[in-house]
Amino acid sequence: MTTCGGFCYADTIGFRFWSFWKGECFMAAHRINTTTTLRIKVENGTTSGGLLKYATRSFGGINPELADEDFYAVGQGLAALQSHEVGDIQRLDTSTLATD
DSSP: OBOOSSOEEEEETTEEEEESSSOBBOOOEEEEEEEEEEEEEEEEEEOTTSOEEEEEEEEEEEOTTSOHHHHHHHHHHHHHTOSSOEEEEEEEEEEEEEEO
16 A cells, blocks of 8 residues: 555545545556446336336447447437337446446
8 A cells, every 4th residue: 555645535434435634555556358238218117006107128339439429319210119108218328337
């Protein structure tokens, strides 16, 4: 461990959290192996209480570098092909966090 002047961590009861006061640092984390999934929620009936139920259509293998505007446009295009009413277009980015 080294002393730093920025964000640091403290170890309390086995948990590590960000702190300014202890003066110990660890290496900066970055994302690797990012995958992106497009999810479209569609109405799929109602519950016994009368609330809407939803099903999710997932499309994986999407380039994580795709801008949000372009991602949304793709989602709208796929949503237009659905036979059920669309509730949401969602972007799910999943990454592994690593240090150098």
